[in-house]
Amino acid sequence: MLRYIASRFLLWIPSVILVMLGVYALAFYGAGDPIKLIFLRAPGDVAYDPVRIEAIRETAGLNRPFIEQFISYILNLAHGNFGNSLSSGRSVWAIISAAAPVSMSLGLCAIVLTAVVAIPLGMIAALNQNTRIDYAILGSALFLWAIPPYVAGPLLMVGLLVLLPNVPVPYGWGGIFDARIILPLIVLSFQPIALIVRQTRAAVIEVLSEDFVRTARAKGVPETIVAIKHILRPVLTPVVTQLGLIMITIVNGAIFVELVFGLPGLGRLTVSALTDSDYPVILAITLIGSFLVMLSNLLVDVLYPLLDPRAADTMKSR
Amino acid sequence: MNAMTMSAPERLLDVKGLSIEIDTRRGPATIVDGINLHVNKGETLGIVGESGCGKSLTMLSLMRLLPNKIKVKSGTANFAGRDLLTMSKSELRKVRGGQVGFVFQDPMTSLNPVMRIGDQICEPLIYHKAMKRADARIRATELLRLVGIPSPAERLDAFPHELSGGMRQRVMIAIGLACDPELLIADEPTTALDVTIQAQIVDLVKELRVKLGMSVVWITHDLALIAGLVDRVAVLYAGTVVEDAPVEELFANPSHPYTRGLLASIPKLSDVAANRLSSIGGTPPEPGRRPLGCPFAPRCQLAEDICRQSVPPLEPLGGSGPHRVACFVAQRQLEAA
Amino acid sequence: MATIPMTPAELDEPKTSLWRDAWYRLVRNKLAIFGLFVIIVLAFAAAFGPYLTPYDFLSQDLDARNAAPSWAHLFGTDDLGRDVFSRVIYGTRTAFVVAIVVTAIAVTIGVALGAMAGFFGGWLDRIIMWLTDVTMSVPNLLLVVVINASLKAPLAAWMEAQYMATLNPFFRETIWVDFILVFGSMALISWPPYARLVRAQVLSIRSRPYITAARALGLTTRIILMRYVVPNAVGPLIVSVSAGLGTAMVLESAFSFLGVGVNPPTPSWGNMISDGLRVWQHYPHLLAAPAAVLGLATVGFSFLGDGLNDALNPRGSK
Numbered sequence A: 001m002l003r004y005i006a007s008r009f010l011l012w013i014p015s016v017i018l019v020m021l022g023v024y025a026l027a028f029y030g031a032g033d034p035i036k037l038i039f040l041r042a043p044g045d046v047a048y049d050p051v052r053i054e055a056i057r058e059t060a061g062l063n064r065p066f067i068e069q070f071i072s073y074i075l076n077l078a079h080g081n082f083g084n085s086l087s088s089g090r091s092v093w094a095i096i097s098a099a100a101p102v103s104m105s106l107g108l109c110a111i112v113l114t115a116v117v118a119i120p121l122g123m124i125a126a127l128n129q130n131t132r133i134d135y136a137i138l139g140s141a142l143f144l145w146a147i148p149p150y151v152a153g154p155l156l157m158v159g160l161l162v163l164l165p166n167v168p169v170p171y172g173w174g175g176i177f178d179a180r181i182i183l184p185l186i187v188l189s190f191q192p193i194a195l196i197v198r199q200t201r202a203a204v205i206e207v208l209s210e211d212f213v214r215t216a217r218a219k220g221v222p223e224t225i226v227a228i229k230h231i232l233r234p235v236l237t238p239v240v241t242q243l244g245l246i247m248i249t250i251v252n253g254a255i256f257v258e259l260v261f262g263l264p265g266l267g268r269l270t271v272s273a274l275t276d277s278d279y280p281v282i283l284a285i286t287l288i289g290s291f292l293v294m295l296s297n298l299l300v301d302v303l304y305p306l307l308d309p310r311a312a313d314t315m316k317s318r
Numbered sequence B: 001m002n003a004m005t006m007s008a009p010e011r012l013l014d015v016k017g018l019s020i021e022i023d024t025r026r027g028p029a030t031i032v033d034g035i036n037l038h039v040n041k042g043e044t045l046g047i048v049g050e051s052g053c054g055k056s057l058t059m060l061s062l063m064r065l066l067p068n069k070i071k072v073k074s075g076t077a078n079f080a081g082r083d084l085l086t087m088s089k090s091e092l093r094k095v096r097g098g099q100v101g102f103v104f105q106d107p108m109t110s111l112n113p114v115m116r117i118g119d120q121i122c123e124p125l126i127y128h129k130a131m132k133r134a135d136a137r138i139r140a141t142e143l144l145r146l147v148g149i150p151s152p153a154e155r156l157d158a159f160p161h162e163l164s165g166g167m168r169q170r171v172m173i174a175i176g177l178a179c180d181p182e183l184l185i186a187d188e189p190t191t192a193l194d195v196t197i198q199a200q201i202v203d204l205v206k207e208l209r210v211k212l213g214m215s216v217v218w219i220t221h222d223l224a225l226i227a228g229l230v231d232r233v234a235v236l237y238a239g240t241v242v243e244d245a246p247v248e249e250l251f252a253n254p255s256h257p258y259t260r261g262l263l264a265s266i267p268k269l270s271d272v273a274a275n276r277l278s279s280i281g282g283t284p285p286e287p288g289r290r291p292l293g294c295p296f297a298p299r300c301q302l303a304e305d306i307c308r309q310s311v312p313p314l315e316p317l318g319g320s321g322p323h324r325v326a327c328f329v330a331q332r333q334l335e336a337a
Numbered sequence C: 001m002a003t004i005p006m007t008p009a010e011l012d013e014p015k016t017s018l019w020r021d022a023w024y025r026l027v028r029n030k031l032a033i034f035g036l037f038v039i040i041v042l043a044f045a046a047a048f049g050p051y052l053t054p055y056d057f058l059s060q061d062l063d064a065r066n067a068a069p070s071w072a073h074l075f076g077t078d079d080l081g082r083d084v085f086s087r088v089i090y091g092t093r094t095a096f097v098v099a100i101v102v103t104a105i106a107v108t109i110g111v112a113l114g115a116m117a118g119f120f121g122g123w124l125d126r127i128i129m130w131l132t133d134v135t136m137s138v139p140n141l142l143l144v145v146v147i148n149a150s151l152k153a154p155l156a157a158w159m160e161a162q163y164m165a166t167l168n169p170f171f172r173e174t175i176w177v178d179f180i181l182v183f184g185s186m187a188l189i190s191w192p193p194y195a196r197l198v199r200a201q202v203l204s205i206r207s208r209p210y211i212t213a214a215r216a217l218g219l220t221t222r223i224i225l226m227r228y229v230v231p232n233a234v235g236p237l238i239v240s241v242s243a244g245l246g247t248a249m250v251l252e253s254a255f256s257f258l259g260v261g262v263n264p265p266t267p268s269w270g271n272m273i274s275d276g277l278r279v280w281q282h283y284p285h286l287l288a289a290p291a292a293v294l295g296l297a298t299v300g301f302s303f304l305g306d307g308l309n310d311a312l313n314p315r316g317s318k
Helices: A002-030 A034-041 A050-060 A066-078 A092-127 A132-146 A149-163 A179-208 A211-218 A223-240 A243-261 A266-275 A279-307 A309-317 B055-062 B089-095 B117-128 B133-146 B165-177 B195-212 B247-252 B257-264 B269-273 B305-309 B328-336 C008-012 C017-028 C030-052 C084-120 C122-136 C140-166 C175-206 C209-216 C221-258 C269-279 C285-312
Strands: B011-024 B027-040 B044-048 B070-079 B100-103 B183-187 B215-220 B232-237 B240-246
Touching: A002 A066, A002 A279, A002 C122, A002 C140, A092 A132, A092 A179, A092 A223, A092 A243, A092 A266, A092 A279, A132 A179, A132 C285, A149 A179, A149 A243, A149 C269, A149 C285, A179 A223, A179 A243, A211 A223, A223 A279, A243 A266, A243 A279, A243 C140, A243 C221, A266 A279, A266 C140, A279 A309, A279 C140, B011 B055, B011 B215, B027 B044, B027 B055, B027 B070, B027 B215, B027 B240, B044 B055, B055 B070, B055 B183, B055 B215, B100 B165, B117 B133, B117 B165, B133 B165, B165 B183, B165 B195, B183 B195, B195 B215, B232 B247, B232 B257, B240 B247, B240 B257, B305 B328, C017 C030, C017 C285, C030 C084, C030 C285, C084 C122, C084 C175, C084 C221, C084 C269, C084 C285, C122 C175, C140 C175, C140 C221, C175 C221, C209 C221, C221 C269, C221 C285, C269 C285
Parallel strands: B044 B215, B044 B232, B100 B183, B183 B215
Antiparallel strands: B011 B027, B011 B070, B232 B240
């Protein structure tokens, strides 16, 4: 298993290098001169002093050809050196490690919330197929799916303040156990919940028509046990495979949610880095985003044989 | 055979006037039309008919396991003194798997693919006999040995896909037998298996029903397969019982034209040598398009006007006795003789 | 939609009852018909927007700023006195243009690469599948935002230079900069699902018994392709295109919301929502109108996609 995980990681490296190459090229050819970008913001008029700029460029190695600079960037990455931010001059690593825990804990909680809320709801809907309960659950899921987080966020925020004027404004970050986290967490989970409710419902309906469910009933197994042991288990397999997609939905959603609720995470960092054309930061965020998606896909592959013994056999024979 | 020689056989299962309907886009259509069936204690009943004649649905309806669109319209099913069709869900749950074991057609899809077979056999023991898991596993090992699975203790932790088709069906039978049921319903248990394995399964059930003293209902479309297994045969056609007789009597004196057709279509070596195989012309009526009179009349060469106008009742041949047939022509021919 | 390889004539072709069956199944599905109706209405508004709108989307009426909805202005007016109804309709136009062009490009790339991968196999297959993996392993919103943010200035400069050199009025329309970037970047992240789908279809169809049977009958590869492979692959592709159009609309509004998509004054649901959020406590109609239409479009495509899936893949659903 460890060897499998290691080989997956090694396979991921060339693909992430390709992505980094693309973003690096965008920065190199698209964004303009990084030195100029720095000094345009700095006090004084260094930006208009070509001699000094050239000197800085020389020392920073920024006058070398594109591919040479890219390779040295990747080599630095391999040593854990992410470079420095263009706008603040701080190390990118420090900036990221300050922002990442915010997003990570938020995202992880959103995934847990999604699983805890969406899987039972999807199951209830399927077990009551074509009844009012089913329509109510499906309808709400569809509603959540149709509201983008940048609309849901502000609406709920103001709605909360109108209903409960004494509650502190849900803006800012005080750790994951702070009450202010509740609203952003809910907003971030809306679309993943909608996705998983529909997935679970479809999977349960499919499993319900399977012969082995009839066998379980013919054995006199109580209905609740049938639902948990015979229906939920096979349903988890297709639902878990959606983890990668959920991760992308959450990474996308985090950009808006952090913006709206003033959370100092990676999403807000992305937006500010883009406005500042702070490419070292953007590159690092791209790397992390891609790593997260890879990690969730890997997790799916590791979990899959645990959920479906037939898949375990094909894994062994591979 | 043994049941028939008893003076007053006690009825374990008695189905009366059972009708089943399916919801179609054009409205409800009758699939099973007022069936009367019974199974005596210790007896093995064969239910024979072509696919779609309602034989499986009849048995599924007794355990209230019908798919959503198919519903029981009327009838009673008395099992050990209680009506299966109206009893409460908790009572029914005790009957399912406890007093009545079920063996399904396709062991590939009927076993849960993500659950070890030991756990699947233990389930009825845990929920009916309130056994501890460890005790249930000991009993499950015994059951696997009983159905002839080699090294049963190791097989407990196997998944269904790790077993062959015949082994899977033996596991299904072990599940059906787990709680010493009074009745075992086997729904075409050999259809998905190889011919050699089919005979093994038939022999296994034949041996077990004597050993365990239970009643068996064996549903099949293959009359020849169960000739040596069953005591009595009910022939189903288009959702009605057309003939019901002890097995030797049925083979010796088939009275309904459909039964005769069925028996004639069993290939014999002489037929194969003569390069001729017998079949019944035409197709059974679709549900919702049943003829007014005898459902077999459109395909029957002996059909008369009365057959097309009214439904023949299932009555003892010659007025009394265990051989019953639903055919005007057969009844009259006997009177004339 | 122009790239769906199916013409109305083929739809009516009597010998393929597949399409007619699918059509009947679709018509019976009330939700799918509702979705289709919503999409047709929106598409109509998009196509004939200029003839329907009571006002030009740019015309300002400074005497009637932030007016509430009335008969004169169905959805009210915004902070510059522009008619919100007209702007929403023009936003629909933007959304449909982006969705259709992006999906068309993505389907073309995806079908071509997927079919090549499926037919030729070997190293070509491996490279193409690797590219889909790479593309799908990057959080899509992030990538598009980075591309748009970095290339906007250079592309605008290039257009300016072209205009100075050629005096072609096309190059003076800065709106094209936005559209070209949105089309390109979104197509870049949207093609992999189509490629995977087509490849999987080609592979699975190639190994099905009826293709072997057709081969055994001595049919040529070309006939097998046209008669068996193409009709079977088209169904899932239509389902996927319907979902893709909806996704593209949502993504477009998300980019425009972040200010990296279609920029004002060109109306887009996303930038209208972004504007509306600033003042919505005072003028809720400015947020409600574009958000409701965006939600309606999402729900419409979602319903139609589900309905098409049920109609075209009857075995996959109950």
